[in-house]
Amino acid sequence: MSILLINRDKGIKLSEILSEVKHELVVLSMYDLPDSDEFKYFEVIPNLRDLTYYLELKAIELHQEYYFKKVIAEDEFDLIRAARLREYFNIEGQTVESAVAFRDKVKMKDYLKGKVDLPEYQALTSASVLHDFVRNYGFPIVVKPRDKAGAQGVNIINNQEELYNFSKTKWDYDLQIETFISGxxxxxxxxxxxxxxxxxxxxxxxxxxxxxxxxxxxxxxxxxxxxxxxxxxxxxxxxxxxxxxxxxxxxxxxxxxxxxxxxxxxxxxxxxxxxxxxxxxxxxxxxxxxxxxxxxxxxxxxxxxxxxxxxxxxxxxxxxxxxxxxxxxxxxxxxxxxxxxxxxxxxxxxxxxxxxxxxxxxxxxxxxxxxxxxxxxxxxxxxxxxxxxxxxxxxxxxxxxxxxxxxxxx
Incomplete structure (x- = not known):
């Protein structure tokens, strides 16, 4: 029985934090770690954020050899992939439903609609959605990725000219649109x-x-x-x-x-x-x-x-x-x-x-x-x-x- 740990922290000392089980750790890490020789298995995946399927394929292969009882991921961008692995391995921990609810800002608000105060919101899937949302709620509006963090990719659109300028940009990820809240x-x-x-x-x-x-x-x-x-x-x-x-x-x-x-x-x-x-x-x-x-x-x-x-x-x-x-x-x-x-x-x-x-x-x-x-x-x-x-x-x-x-x- 082993523990799969997905890591993005270059300064973490896992052998100290988890000293009792350090020899059970199978670590897939974005960075090299000085204590990596104390783990059961260690691999550096430099572009961890992009290689979603490689990490999961590798984890599935490693599970056949080491048999994981836990899958641990702390970074926000790894929560859904870790949840997918847990469900595939049939082990306890945060589920895909839970991870998505806390990552996808549209689904998050769907859970909470009518229960707490929210901005008006909608998944942004087409120009017609954008047009109708502005017609219904006016400016300013906020357009942001559904699953990013720390205000990455957020646009506040204040008028028609800014709306046109935004419409000329490439949408590289799933977006949501919501009313601007002042406070x-x-x-x-x-x-x-x-x-x-x-x-x-x-x-x-x-x-x-x-x-x-x-x-x-x-x-x-x-x-x-x-x-x-x-x-x-x-x-x-x-x-x-x-x-x-x-x-x-x-x-x-x-x-x-x-x-x-x-x-x-x-x-x-x-x-x-x-x-x-x-x-x-x-x-x-x-x-x-x-x-x-x-x-x-x-x-x-x-x-x-x-x-x-x-x-x-x-x-x-x-x-x-x-x-x-x-x-x-x-x-x-x-x-x-x-x-x-x-x-x-x-x-x-x-x-x-x-x-x-x-x-x-x-x-x-x-x-x-x-x-x-x-x-x-x-x-x-x-x-x-x-x-x-x-x-x-x-x-x-x-x-x-x-x-x-x-x-x-x-």
């Missing part, structure tokens, strides 16, 4: 086991995922205190949403909602996976638990320490700094404020960058702590202004990076 955006992140919430965090976004890509704005969020009214309200809303969806036995969730000026909570979407950015880090600070390790052990039926709130008098937030369309001239080497818990400097001086297409394109990530939501928010704005003054760009795209740096140094 603040919150995210709820949780681990749920056997219907019970083990860990939960409610946070409010600064800007939005879309503005990170379309306007090169920072993306950030800050936690809401568990005793705040909005925390309790969104916790109850989260439970309600889950009650109408096919949920696995043990799972993490990332839900995004709009809070409108009319005080309505409207679902944006919900995914059956851990949130991105520094959400894992904020959970670790709040609960003294590495959520990913916790989930892997629960999925393998291994013992875990019970999570308990660690910093009840502290809240946490983070910023992701996007690149500009130009050459990076300077970037801070460190941040010396004691309330900055983590600073990841990803930008390389002298490198030419383009506008970001995903969160991994950030030039820096910063996590901070504070004593209240307002304290965290104030510090995030402060560090954003400080950082923008420190980082320097050359945005003249007609110059080579070497020449730009030579001009600066002279």
């Amino acid at each position: 603040d955006m919150y995210h709820v992140d949780a681990v749920v086991e056997e219907g019970n919430i083990t860990m939960l965090s409610v946070s409010k976004y600064i800007n939005s995922c879309l503005s990170f890509f379309s306007k090169n704005n920072i993306l950030g969020s800050y936690q809401i205190h568990p005793e705040a009214e909005m925390y309790k309200r969104l916790e109850d809303y989260f439970k309600k949403v889950l009650s109408f969806l096919p949920t696995p036995r043990v799972c993490a969730y990332h839900m995004e909602v709009f809070h409108t000026q009319e005080d309505k909570i409207i679902l944006c979407e919900i995914a059956s996976r851990i949130g991105g950015g520094y959400i894992l880090d904020t959970f670790k600070q709040a609960y003294s638990v590495d959520v990913l390790s916790y989930l892997y052990r629960r999925w393998c039926d291994l013992p875990v320490d019970k999570p308990s709130p660690k910093n009840t008098n502290k809240l946490f937030g983070f910023l992701l700094i996007p690149p500009q369309d130009g050459v990076l001239l300077s970037i801070p080497e460190e941040i010396k404020y004691d309330w900055v818990l983590k600073y990841d400097k990803n930008g390389e001086v002298g490198k030419r960058y383009n506008n970001p297409s995903y969160f991994t394109d950030k030039i820096a990530g910063i996590m901070i702590e504070g004593h209240s939501s307002q304290d965290v928010l104030d510090k995030l704005f402060y560090i954003e202004n400080w950082y923008n003054n420190e980082v320097k760009w050359d945005l003249s795209l007609d110059k080579e990076p070497e020449k730009v740096l030579n001009n600066v140094s002279s």
